[in-house]
Amino acid sequence: MARYKLAVAYDGTAYLGFQIQNQGPSIQGELEKAASYLACEQVRVNGSGRTDAGVHARAQIVHFDCPKPIPPASMVRAMNTRLPEDIRVTSAAIVAPDFDARRSAKGKEYRYFLYNAPILPPVMRPFWAWDHKPLDADAMQDAASRFCGNHDFAPFSANPHRELFTTVRYISSFSVKRSGPRISFAVRGDGFLYKQVRSMVGYLLRVGRGSEKPESVSELLDEAAPRTARVPTAPACGLFLWKVFY
Amino acid sequence: MARYKLAVAYDGTAYLGFQIQNQGPSIQGELEKAASYLACEQVRVNGSGRTDAGVHARAQIVHFDCPKPIPPASMVRAMNTRLPEDIRVTSAAIVAPDFDARRSAKGKEYRYFLYNAPILPPVMRPFWAWDHKPLDADAMQDAASRFCGNHDFAPFSANPHRELFTTVRYISSFSVKRSGPRISFAVRGDGFLYKQVRSMVGYLLRVGRGSEKPESVSELLDEAAPRTARVPTAPACGLFLWKVFY
Numbered sequence: 001m002a003r004y005k006l007a008v009a010y011d012g013t014a015y016l017g018f019q020i021q022n023q024g025p026s027i028q029g030e031l032e033k034a035a036s037y038l039a040c041e042q043v044r045v046n047g048s049g050r051t052d053a054g055v056h057a058r059a060q061i062v063h064f065d066c067p068k069p070i071p072p073a074s075m076v077r078a079m080n081t082r083l084p085e086d087i088r089v090t091s092a093a094i095v096a097p098d099f100d101a102r103r104s105a106k107g108k109e110y111r112y113f114l115y116n117a118p119i120l121p122p123v124m125r126p127f128w129a130w131d132h133k134p135l136d137a138d139a140m141q142d143a144a145s146r147f148c149g150n151h152d153f154a155p156f157s158a159n160p161h162r163e164l165f166t167t168v169r170y171i172s173s174f175s176v177k178r179s180g181p182r183i184s185f186a187v188r189g190d191g192f193l194y195k196q197v198r199s200m201v202g203y204l205l206r207v208g209r210g211s212e213k214p215e216s217v218s219e220l221l222d223e224a225a226p227r228t229a230r231v232p233t234a235p236a237c238g239l240f241l242w243k244v245f246y
Numbered sequence: 247m248a249r250y251k252l253a254v255a256y257d258g259t260a261y262l263g264f265q266i267q268n269q270g271p272s273i274q275g276e277l278e279k280a281a282s283y284l285a286c287e288q289v290r291v292n293g294s295g296r297t298d299a300g301v302h303a304r305a306q307i308v309h310f311d312c313p314k315p316i317p318p319a320s321m322v323r324a325m326n327t328r329l330p331e332d333i334r335v336t337s338a339a340i341v342a343p344d345f346d347a348r349r350s351a352k353g354k355e356y357r358y359f360l361y362n363a364p365i366l367p368p369v370m371r372p373f374w375a376w377d378h379k380p381l382d383a384d385a386m387q388d389a390a391s392r393f394c395g396n397h398d399f400a401p402f403s404a405n406p407h408r409e410l411f412t413t414v415r416y417i418s419s420f421s422v423k424r425s426g427p428r429i430s431f432a433v434r435g436d437g438f439l440y441k442q443v444r445s446m447v448g449y450l451l452r453v454g455r456g457s458e459k460p461e462s463v464s465e466l467l468d469e470a471a472p473r474t475a476r477v478p479t480a481p482a483c484g485l486f487l488w489k490v491f492y
Contacts, residue, residue, distance in 0.1 A: 009367050009368050009369075010368050011368035011369060011371065056368070056369070058367075058369075076365075080365065085366070085368070085371055086368045086371065087368065088365050088366065088367065088368055089365075090365055090367075119322075119326065119334050119335075119336055120331070120334070121255055121304075121334065121336075122255050122256050122257035122302070122331070122332045122333065122334055123255075123257060123302070123304075123372075123373055125257065125331055125332065126369075126372055127369055
């Protein structure tokens with residue numbers, strides 16, 4: 001028996017999300033089909049966390065146990081032979097039996113890509129969100145910086161009651177960079193609530209349009225603020241799980 | 247009555263090609279639907295040339311006549327409101343009534359994008375062809391340069407008998423550039439035969455793999471060469487109609 005740690009890149013467009021669903025295709029479901037074929041038995045594939053329907057990954061991390069030890073390079077090739085083309089294993093390693101893709105993770109980086117111009121070129125469409133109104137990237141960076149630190153992010157969770165223990169999370173960095181019409185958001189933290197990244201980006205877009213002031217982020221995160229704020233969620237297609245830190 | 251010249255970008259993945267087809271969706275068909283709605287009558291949209299099923303365009307040029315004069319900026323917005331998201335009008339101009347997208351064209355540039363690495367990242371998949379075996383870009387550039395000039399390209403046409411007048415074409419430049427795993431081909435000429443660009447790229451890939459020598463291009467283009475050479479066609483997904491010259 002060997003425990004494998006895999007890095008997996010995927011185009012989430014055609015999937016209901018990472019987690020196995022009865023209603024349709026999922027990343028986890030496709031990974032388990034491929035891994036079970038190689039293991040010659042039903043295998044459970046565990047991810048570092050879920051990604052929502054339509055969300056992509058540059059490097060999701062998963063682990064699973066395989067009774068047949070296979071060299072890691074062969075594992076990469078064998079998995080990719082079985083997987084659909086929009087899911088690719090990019091690396092594999094044999095790890096200690098107590099490695100756990102979710103519990104061992106120390107933090108995560110998400111990136112969000114937005115095209116800010118009157119027309120969205122068709123080649124950008126699969127992986128870029130789009131806003132045709134001019135956005136103020138400086139104001140968005142000001143607001144993004146205010147997310148950094150230890151805060152109760154309940155106002156930026158789609159469903160705070162779903163969280164088992166606490167809605168407090170730590171964000172170590174949040175950058176907003178513009179290059180011509182391309183705006184990219186990069187946020188790192190110890191973990192994120194359900195839809196937290198898309199809610200934060202959605203709020204930053206309101207700041208970028210001038211509908212909210214950067215300072216309002218601090219007010220929403222203030223402990224005295226009501227926990228009922230309705231924050232718009234940015235579309236899934238621009239979001240990538242970029243890196244998991246161990 | 248005003249004649250409009252439009253630049254159109256499209257993701258050809260979901261279409262049977264530029265030309266109207268009975269069997270399914272086409273770029274021309276979608277453009278005619280949108281233009282006819284705006285013109286309040288059936289409008290014929292004429293392109294600079296056809297692109298095959300699955301081939302994309304950065305700037306296909308089309309013309310059509312509209313009985314209602316609409317300011318060009320409004321034409322761009324109105325067309326994009328009616329068109330599917332994978333087809334975008336990027337600019338519009340009112341031109342002389344004798345402008346013809348195909349007949350007025352002096353030349354065209356096509357580009358082909360190929361990812362040369364063991365694994366194709368899912369984000370590249372929609373618009374990049376893929377070859378996992380290492381390719382020699384220098385040998386491909388050597389071979390590509392040999393296409394330049396005036397030649398009978400019959401060996402690089404899918405169906406030379408389909409061409410009405412001649413299979414002689416002029417290529418002014420053909421570059422092959424590598425940047426890490428990304429290889430891009432750019433070819434300019436006065437016009438191209440049916441599937442000529444994909445046949446030339448397909449042949450260059452054989453040169454890149456070492457299956458053919460760069461000099462063999464000159465031999466195939468030599469007038470004494472038999473006109474029966476079977477040249478492999480590179481996949482459609484990597485090909486873009488890049489620019490039309492007038």
